[in-house]
Amino acid sequence: MGGNMETGKFNAILFAGTGSGCGKTTVTCSILKALINRGIKTAAFKCGPDYIDPMFHSEIIGTGSGNLDTFLCGENNVKCLYAKNAKGARISVIEGVMGFYDGPGGDGSHSTYTVARLTGAPVILVVNPKGMSLSIAAIINGFRDFMPENHIKGVVINSVTPALYEMYKPIIEEKTGIRVYGFLPALPEAVIESRHLGLVTSGEIEDIKLKLELMAENAGKYIDIDGLLQLSQTARSIQYDPMEVHRSCSCNIAVAMDRAFCFYYRDSLELLEQLGAKLTLFSPLKDEAIPENAHGLILGGGYPELYTQELSENKSMLSSIKWAIEKKMPVYAECGGFMYLQKSITDAGKDSYPMVGALKGKSFMQDRLSRFGYVTLKAKTDNLLCRKGESINAHEFHYSDSDNNGSTFEALKPDGKRKWECIFADETVAAGYPHMHFYGNIRFAENFVQKCSEYGKSRAENI
Numbered sequence: 001m002g003g004n005m006e007t008g009k010f011n012a013i014l015f016a017g018t019g020s021g022c023g024k025t026t027v028t029c030s031i032l033k034a035l036i037n038r039g040i041k042t043a044a045f046k047c048g049p050d051y052i053d054p055m056f057h058s059e060i061i062g063t064g065s066g067n068l069d070t071f072l073c074g075e076n077n078v079k080c081l082y083a084k085n086a087k088g089a090r091i092s093v094i095e096g097v098m099g100f101y102d103g104p105g106g107d108g109s110h111s112t113y114t115v116a117r118l119t120g121a122p123v124i125l126v127v128n129p130k131g132m133s134l135s136i137a138a139i140i141n142g143f144r145d146f147m148p149e150n151h152i153k154g155v156v157i158n159s160v161t162p163a164l165y166e167m168y169k170p171i172i173e174e175k176t177g178i179r180v181y182g183f184l185p186a187l188p189e190a191v192i193e194s195r196h197l198g199l200v201t202s203g204e205i206e207d208i209k210l211k212l213e214l215m216a217e218n219a220g221k222y223i224d225i226d227g228l229l230q231l232s233q234t235a236r237s238i239q240y241d242p243m244e245v246h247r248s249c250s251c252n253i254a255v256a257m258d259r260a261f262c263f264y265y266r267d268s269l270e271l272l273e274q275l276g277a278k279l280t281l282f283s284p285l286k287d288e289a290i291p292e293n294a295h296g297l298i299l300g301g302g303y304p305e306l307y308t309q310e311l312s313e314n315k316s317m318l319s320s321i322k323w324a325i326e327k328k329m330p331v332y333a334e335c336g337g338f339m340y341l342q343k344s345i346t347d348a349g350k351d352s353y354p355m356v357g358a359l360k361g362k363s364f365m366q367d368r369l370s371r372f373g374y375v376t377l378k379a380k381t382d383n384l385l386c387r388k389g390e391s392i393n394a395h396e397f398h399y400s401d402s403d404n405n406g407s408t409f410e411a412l413k414p415d416g417k418r419k420w421e422c423i424f425a426d427e428t429v430a431a432g433y434p435h436m437h438f439y440g441n442i443r444f445a446e447n448f449v450q451k452c453s454e455y456g457k458s459r460a461e462n463i
Contacts, residue, residue, distance in 0.1 A: 002012035003238050011088040011232040012121035014047075015156070016096035016112045018139060022128045023158030023184070025053055025364070026215065028095040030184060032060045034225055035091065043089035045082065048097030049374075049395045049435065050159045051263040051301070057095070060212060064266035068094065069118070071103075071110040071374050071414070072393050072437040075118055079240035081267050081439065082119050091232045094121055100143055104374050104414045109149055111409050120236030122153040124181060124228070129157060130166055136168065137175035144178065152229060156223060157183040165222075181231075182223030189214055245442065247276045249453035254294035258283035260311060261336055263301035268438040268445070275449040285310050286339065289320035295332040295459070296452030297321070299337025299433060305365050305400060312353035325358040325429060330384055330451040333431035335398055337362040338424075341431050342402060359424055359431060361404025370401045370433075371420065375411040377434055383408055383425035384451055385444040392441040394434035406432050429453075 015031075017024040035042045044057035044065040049072060057065030066085045068078050086092040096112035100123070103111035116123050125143055125147055129136040140148065144152045145403055155178055157168055165183040172180050189211070209252040219225065223428075251273060255264070261284060273279060280291045285307060290297060312318075321341070331341075339345050339355070346364035378391040386392070394411075406424035413419065423432030428451070438445035 003381070004242070006083070007237055007239050008083045008087075009237040010083070010089060010092055010119075010235060012086070012092040012094060012119060012235045013228055013232045014094040014096060014112070014116050014119065014121040014123045015126055016100040016116070016123050016152075017098070017126045018128075018213075019099040019102075020144065022126050024126050025056065026187070027126050027156050027158055027184060028053075028093060029056050029060060030215035030219035031223065031228065032057060032093050034213045034219040034223070035093070036060055036062075037216050037220070038225070038228075041088065041090050043086045043092040043094060045085070045094040046074070046097070047094065047115045049329075049397075049437075050097060051265075053095055054266070055262070059208060060275045066266055067437070068115045069110070069437065070114050070118070072395065075438040076116075076241050077194060077243065077439045078115065079118055079238055080243050080344075083238070083240060085267075091229060092121070094119065096226055101146060110374075113147060115148055115182065115214075116151045117149055118238065120238050121151065122231050122234055123151045124154045124156050125152055126156050126158055130159065130161050133167070134171060134175070137172050140172060140176045140178060144176065144295075146304065151200060152178065153234070154178060154228075155180045159184065161185060162222070163339070179227075181227055183224060184215075184218055187214060187218060198315060231393065237344055243439075243442070245271065245274045247274065248446070249450055250276045251278070251295040251449060251452040251456045252280060252291070252293045253277045253296040253298060253449075253452055254280050254282050254291045256284050256299045256337065257281040258285045259302070259309040260304045261300050261302040261340075263435070265437050268436075271438050271442065271445050273447055277449050277452065284317050284321075285314065287318045288314075290317075290324060294324070294329065295456035296448065297332070299331070299333040299340055299431075301335035301337060304336045304340050305345060305347050308347045308351070308353040312341065312355060318354075318356050321356050324360045328428045328455065329432065330448060330455055331429045332384070332448055333429075334435050335396075335433050338375050338431040338433060339400060339402070342404070345400075359404075359429075361402045363400050363402040365400050368399065370398055371396045371411075372398075374414050376414070377409045377411055377423070377436075379409055379425075380427075381408055382427075384428055384430045385425065386441070387446050390443065391438055392444055394436045394440070396433050397433070398433055402433075409434075
């Protein structure tokens with residue numbers, strides 16, 4: 001932190017929901033695509049730790065979408081990341097998470113409500129009034145009056161017919177005094193399927209562009225886009241203490257990126273680049289080996305359990321990664337990447353497939369979430385990412401588990417009532433189920449880049 005506060009004002013709209021499943025992602029993506037079709041430069045953000053919704057945002061706007069998560073990154077860092085990515089855009093569109101006030105505790109902290117206050121963005125409440133008439137106005141009033149400074153300025157109704165909209169609009173505006181900016185009809189042709197970790201990813205939907213165009217067409221027809229653009233101009237100014245990131249070395253880091261490994265925070269990868277890393281993408285599914293010039297390796301989360309046979313049959317890639325780890329190349333792996341480094345993965349059909357085998361343990365799929373949610377990680381020993389006693393916030397979200405999850409870190413739930421050991425980590429490897437955002441503790445990223453640089457220099461000296 002530099003200690004010199006900066007002020008920024010960014011036109012923005014935040015789409016919040018009454019709860020999961022009300023249509024936030026549908027409404028957000030529909031409006032994003034409608035804005036892009038108008039030629040309006042748009043930035044996109046997602047509240048919380050989710051990886052999949054930002055993929056849809058990125059598919060639409062053509063650039064990365066950022067996560068705004070105060071538990072993972074802290075309030076000032078969230079404002080800094082928001083300012084960094086919102087600059088130059090005519091409007092920023094922020095998608096909420098869960099219900100507007102829902103966070104890990106019972107006080108509204110680390111929620112969409114928190115992000116609305118930090119960003120100064122006016123809030124549009126997305127509602128699905130199925131099975132209701134006048135009661136929908138009571139729900140909207142409840143959200144508006146529940147906590148102060150909530151910035152709720154409008155409503156969009158999801159999944160109703162034009163005729164029903166004509167009934168709901170006057171009821172809501174008369175009983176709440178809140179403007180209704182339009183609606184979206186049910187769009188069965190544009191439904192995005194779900195699976196165990198949420199929506200399927202944008203890259204897996206063959207007709208994604210047709211679906212998005214249909215959504216944008218309906219948004220343009222039934223939602224007051226011009227009104228939302230005007231409302232976005234009422235966003236409040238924000239103040240933040242700029243983060244200081246210094247390039248101290250250079251290195252080449254190979255990042256696994258394909259259908260099996262695709263869960264990454266845009267800002268974490270960009271931080272590595274700011275610190276001096278050149279990132280090269282590769283595919284454990286399709287490529288024969290990791291990039292030849294790699295000084296470090298990152299294996300993110302994703303869906304390796306859906307591609308176990310393909311991953312297991314790519315023997316040359318398995319050997320390449322195992323050889324790199326044996327040669328002490330720095331390697332960071334999260335969740336799916338951690339599973340891949342173990343001896344085997346047993347899929348949902350109970351079929352087991354050999355994997356890299358660089359780490360002890362076998363992973364296996366279950367029919368329920370394991371250790372779901374936010375945690376604080378504290379190192380028990382010095383390792384690749386940090387010194388003993390240092391910590392970072394993280395989250396876990398997986399239907400798999402392992403018979404050997406590592407023990408270098410202690411994971412503590414936010415309420416302090418549950419803790420467990422996790423992550424294999426030594427001087428050159430850090431691999432486990434928790435997902436980290438490097439802006440939660442920039443030292444973790446600095447240490448990783450530094451170790452990769454040292455490995456690169458050592459390899460050059462031995463050639």
